Amino acid sequence: MGSFLLKRLFQAVFVLLAITLIVAYAIRLTGDPALMLTQGAGSVTEADLQMIRESLGINKPFVAQYLEFLQSLLVLDFGRSFLGGTSVSTLIAQSLPATLALATCVMFVSIVISIPLGIKAAVSKGKWADQVIRIVSLIGLSFPNFWLALMLVLVFSIWLQWLPPSGMTDFTSFIMPAFTMAIILTATNVRLVRSSMLETLQSQYIMVARAKGLSENKVLYKHALRNCAIPLITYFGLQFGGLLGGIVVIERVFNWPGLGTLAFDAVGSRDYPVLQAVITVLSMLIVGVNLLVDIAYGLIDPRIRTES
Amino acid sequence: MLNTSQQSHQGYKEHIVPETANTPILSVDNLSVEFDGHRVIEDLSFTVEAGKTLAIVGESGSGKSVTSQSIMRLAEGVGAHYPSGHIWFESESFGTIDLLKAPLSTIRKVRGKDIAMIFQEPMTSLNPVYTIGDQICESLTLHKQISQDAARKEAVELLKMVRLPDASEMLDRYPHQLSGGMRQRVMIAMALACRPKILIADEPTTALDVTIQAQILAILKELQKELNMAVIFITHDMGVVAEVADDVVVMWQGKKVEQGPVTTIFTESKHPYTQALLSAVPKLGTMEGQPYPKRFPITVVENNEPTVVGEECIQNTADYESEPLLSVRNLVTRFDTKKNFFGKATHRVHAVEQVSFDIFKGETLALVGESGSGKSTIGRTIQQLQKATSGDISFNGKSFDKLSKSERKKLRQEIQYIFQDPLASLDPRKTIGFSIAEPIRTHNLIQGEGNIQKRVTELLERVGLTKDHANRYPHQFSGGQRQRICIARALASNPKLIIADEALSALDVSIQAQIINLFMELQEEHGISYLFISHDMAVVEKMSHRVAVLYLGQVAELGSRQQVLETPSHPYTKRLLSAVPVADPFVQRDFSKIEGEIPSPVRMVGDEPMILTQQEIAPGHFIAQS
Numbered sequence: 001m002g003s004f005l006l007k008r009l010f011q012a013v014f015v016l017l018a019i020t021l022i023v024a025y026a027i028r029l030t031g032d033p034a035l036m037l038t039q040g041a042g043s044v045t046e047a048d049l050q051m052i053r054e055s056l057g058i059n060k061p062f063v064a065q066y067l068e069f070l071q072s073l074l075v076l077d078f079g080r081s082f083l084g085g086t087s088v089s090t091l092i093a094q095s096l097p098a099t100l101a102l103a104t105c106v107m108f109v110s111i112v113i114s115i116p117l118g119i120k121a122a123v124s125k126g127k128w129a130d131q132v133i134r135i136v137s138l139i140g141l142s143f144p145n146f147w148l149a150l151m152l153v154l155v156f157s158i159w160l161q162w163l164p165p166s167g168m169t170d171f172t173s174f175i176m177p178a179f180t181m182a183i184i185l186t187a188t189n190v191r192l193v194r195s196s197m198l199e200t201l202q203s204q205y206i207m208v209a210r211a212k213g214l215s216e217n218k219v220l221y222k223h224a225l226r227n228c229a230i231p232l233i234t235y236f237g238l239q240f241g242g243l244l245g246g247i248v249v250i251e252r253v254f255n256w257p258g259l260g261t262l263a264f265d266a267v268g269s270r271d272y273p274v275l276q277a278v279i280t281v282l283s284m285l286i287v288g289v290n291l292l293v294d295i296a297y298g299l300i301d302p303r304i305r306t307e308s
Numbered sequence: 309m310l311n312t313s314q315q316s317h318q319g320y321k322e323h324i325v326p327e328t329a330n331t332p333i334l335s336v337d338n339l340s341v342e343f344d345g346h347r348v349i350e351d352l353s354f355t356v357e358a359g360k361t362l363a364i365v366g367e368s369g370s371g372k373s374v375t376s377q378s379i380m381r382l383a384e385g386v387g388a389h390y391p392s393g394h395i396w397f398e399s400e401s402f403g404t405i406d407l408l409k410a411p412l413s414t415i416r417k418v419r420g421k422d423i424a425m426i427f428q429e430p431m432t433s434l435n436p437v438y439t440i441g442d443q444i445c446e447s448l449t450l451h452k453q454i455s456q457d458a459a460r461k462e463a464v465e466l467l468k469m470v471r472l473p474d475a476s477e478m479l480d481r482y483p484h485q486l487s488g489g490m491r492q493r494v495m496i497a498m499a500l501a502c503r504p505k506i507l508i509a510d511e512p513t514t515a516l517d518v519t520i521q522a523q524i525l526a527i528l529k530e531l532q533k534e535l536n537m538a539v540i541f542i543t544h545d546m547g548v549v550a551e552v553a554d555d556v557v558v559m560w561q562g563k564k565v566e567q568g569p570v571t572t573i574f575t576e577s578k579h580p581y582t583q584a585l586l587s588a589v590p591k592l593g594t595m596e597g598q599p600y601p602k603r604f605p606i607t608v609v610e611n612n613e614p615t616v617v618g619e620e621c622i623q624n625t626a627d628y629e630s631e632p633l634l635s636v637r638n639l640v641t642r643f644d645t646k647k648n649f650f651g652k653a654t655h656r657v658h659a660v661e662q663v664s665f666d667i668f669k670g671e672t673l674a675l676v677g678e679s680g681s682g683k684s685t686i687g688r689t690i691q692q693l694q695k696a697t698s699g700d701i702s703f704n705g706k707s708f709d710k711l712s713k714s715e716r717k718k719l720r721q722e723i724q725y726i727f728q729d730p731l732a733s734l735d736p737r738k739t740i741g742f743s744i745a746e747p748i749r750t751h752n753l754i755q756g757e758g759n760i761q762k763r764v765t766e767l768l769e770r771v772g773l774t775k776d777h778a779n780r781y782p783h784q785f786s787g788g789q790r791q792r793i794c795i796a797r798a799l800a801s802n803p804k805l806i807i808a809d810e811a812l813s814a815l816d817v818s819i820q821a822q823i824i825n826l827f828m829e830l831q832e833e834h835g836i837s838y839l840f841i842s843h844d845m846a847v848v849e850k851m852s853h854r855v856a857v858l859y860l861g862q863v864a865e866l867g868s869r870q871q872v873l874e875t876p877s878h879p880y881t882k883r884l885l886s887a888v889p890v891a892d893p894f895v896q897r898d899f900s901k902i903e904g905e906i907p908s909p910v911r912m913v914g915d916e917p918m919i920l921t922q923q924e925i926a927p928g929h930f931i932a933q934s
Contacts (some may be wrong), residue, residue: 006649146908203432204428205432207377208495210380210419210426210496211382211420212419212448213418213447213451214446217532223435223438300437302436
């Protein structure tokens with residue numbers, strides 16, 4: 001297990017290097033920030049542009065810029081934003097908690113709903129409960145999330161006036177963005193839990209557990225669930241990554257002060273340092289979560305723990 | 309048929325009542341079971357007494373497992389309904405209850421406490437994510453009001469009872485760290501945790517090697533005596549029945565066809581199905597004194613009458629005058645299993661070590677051995693499904709190493725492989741006609757679509773199927789038919805050598821007997837040689853010319869069938885033969901000599917196994933010297 005994790009950690013470093021390299025290169029293909037900054041400023045000479053480029057540090061060759069970026073990354077210094085000159089680290093520190101809190105909420109809600117529903121569907125395979133769960137989850141799957149968000153705002157903020165329509169204030173402000181995203185994840189997760197549970201329930205040890213005289217809940221939640229947890233957490237781990245990417249849309253809709261909003265604004269103004277930093281932090285998060293998933297494998301399944 | 313069963317049922321009662329005067333603790337009364345309106349058990353009745361073993365025997369689809377699962381009410385979970393019947397159980401806490409009608413809350417108190425069950429697959433019947441100790445203690449704390457500490461102490465006692473070494477350390481081990489035989493002992497310990505009145509054993513030794521099977525049967529017998537338990541033993545193996553049963557219920561297509569004391573069933577069976585079943589059971593030792601393998605006529609049930617088909621025929625097909633068809637010299641096959649951080653192997657499976665043998669034209673060479681003996685790896689290496697580590701294999705006098713690409717392809721045509729599981733080895737989305745024609749097309753053996761179809765029909769008819777079957781899919785056939793299809797597919801490429809890897813193991817005995825005869829007929833017609841890989845000594849005795857006994861990847865003994873089976877000279881061969889159950893209830897065997905696990909072929913890199921030298925003790929009879 002130890003050497004397995006060491007290997008994964010090693011891989012993670014390479015993954016991060018590759019991602020930062022691709023991002024840093026690709027972002028520079030999209031346009032000149034100097035032009036962007038001087039837009040509408042009237043007469044701008046080539047010398048002025050050159051001066052701006054120099055002050056931003058983008059006149060140097062790409063390799064030098066990239067190495068500089070890596071160097072500062074080691075001390076978590078992402079430089080200053082092209083717009084306003086705020087420290088990028090400060091910007092990230094302000095918006096990361098909001099995004100993490102929301103994403104964690106989404107995952108939590110989705111898992112807590114989908115596991116019992118998926119198990120219920122598996123146990124009553126082919127019966128009405130299974131059919132209802134399948135149909136409802138298919139409906140959930142078919143909604144685009146921005147539309148769902150708007151509908152929720154319409155009902156709960158405008159008509160009923162129960163929940164704040166946007167921004168991050170107290171816990172009530174979490175409810176709508178979290179549920180909007182959770183509903184869509186839950187739709188897939190229920191099906192995943194159902195199918196891996198069905199497979200596990202075929203196992204001989206489930207019949208053995210029943211033959212011992214255990215209650216049905218013990219059989220399902222103690223003996224079956226832990227055995228189908230490996231494919232589930234693998235998927236949840238990947239899903240968390242996808243969630244961080246997809247959160248941009250929802251953050252825009254609910255005006256959520258998170259990384260998504262920050263990245264969205266940075267794209268518009270070719271703010272390289274901010275964009276690079278956001279993507280680097282996101283990919284570190286995703287790699288980190290997948291590392292946690294690998295550790296969880298060992299905790300759940302002794303066969304993986306005792307290997308090598 | 310109903311008549312026969314009722315008569316024998318009464319006869320059975322008369323037989324036992326004066327002897328023991330026990331009242332039954334479980335009686336199954338006119339039980340019928342349906343799945344989706346399809347009846348799988350019809351009017352089944354029998355009784356079980358304390359301290360006695362009732363064997364329920366039957367082939368696949370006879371309903372024997374559904375019967376055992378109905379007693380535990382586990383069959384409902386997979387969709388069973390009970391249109392009629394009662395299962396009366398004398399319970400200490402509830403009095404006489406009908407298990408079929410009792411609420412599930414009551415059933416849960418009976419399950420695991422009064423009636424316990426062990427299953428066929430020891431590899432999958434323990435939960436892989438919990439320790440052995442957790443799983444045994446779970447049963448104890450569930451039914452007895454005891455603390456976790458007391459449960460652990462009791463669990464150690466239980467593990468000692470099933471003769472597991474280092475019982476207290478065993479508690480913290482996980483199932484994957486134990487061998488199949490050890491897991492089955494843990495399973496028995498778990499089932500006996502609350503000293504049940506009845507133990508249901510559903511094919512408990514079928515997945516185990518014979519020497520391990522002998523040990524498990526001995527433990528079960530001993531504990532049954534100690535606890536005065538009733539045992540319901542579900543099996544398809546008449547050898548095991550003869551070994552363990554007091555009384556026998558024979559089931560066929562969901563009905564009880566015969567019932568009686570074990571000795572009566574074996575000597576004076578009345579129902580044609582029982583007679584056919586018994587005649588099909590291969591019995592080790594029946595061919596003593598015969599130099600050649602032999603085809604035997606088979607009894608089949610036709611219109612409820614036992615009918616004998618086929619005739620006795622000596623299988624003198626081997627040609628020892630010419631050069632051998634296949635020569636294997638010093639074959640070594642190893643696999644890396646564990647690697648360190650830098651990807652360097654630290655542990656290896658020494659599957660095959662310095663194995664040499666020949667197969668002649670028209671000859672059947674049997675490779676026998678238990679799990680880990682390397683018998684399947686040898687077959688796979690010859691078929692080039694697996695790369696050899698070193699050694700030489702030559703076919704028709706030409707070494708594999710020197711073959712050109714086209715010769716290698718030709719070799720794949722001349723050597724055919726038949727696997728244990730026929731369903732898994734046929735493409736489920738292709739008609740069987742397509743599957744049989746595929747090798748003909750691949751190797752361009754016959755030109756023209758019409759000629760190919762003619763050949764497919766011919767092959768189907770040769771293995772006992774018809775032309776119409778060609779358009780059907782694998783799932784539409786029974787297990788025996790599928791294996792016939794696999795044989796037809798192997799024949800399609802006109803092979804010189806067929807490697808049959810446990811090809812009969814998954815089949816019912818009556819089907820097995822027919823396939824054995826088919827194998828031998830084809831050998832006579834086409835002069836095919838067989839490498840027959842099997843763990844079943846009785847089948848090997850019936851159909852092989854020579855036998856090689858493998859142990860941990862090396863040949864322990866090699867010689868003619870008579871030499872190896874009648875004058876076994878290596879201690880391992882003797883041990884193996886003595887562990888085979890004999891289908892004769894009058895023979896009482898002593899299992900005490902059979903002890904110990906089969907050692908693992910996995911070794912640390914650098915820790916090479918000792919290579920045994922072969923000594924010829926009679927012409928053509930070799931044994932390994934250590």
